Amino acid sequence: MIFPSKIFTEKEKEVARDIYFLASQTYLDILNPFADKKKIKENIIKWKSKLEELLDMLEG
DSSP: OOOOOSSSOHHHHHHHHHHHHHHHHHHHHHHOTTOOHHHHHHHHHHHHHHHHHHHHHHHO
């Protein structure tokens, strides 16, 4: 059984889940020949923002 980490806060875990979702969705969109490039770009911008947010939390 996998136990959740107690090292990270719930907020850090939530942001990490958001990053994982956005990264996974972006990857799948890139593989899709009919994907909307504007939507991919928006997801990458959100992904970058979430990465910066998590980095700030971990440094703070």
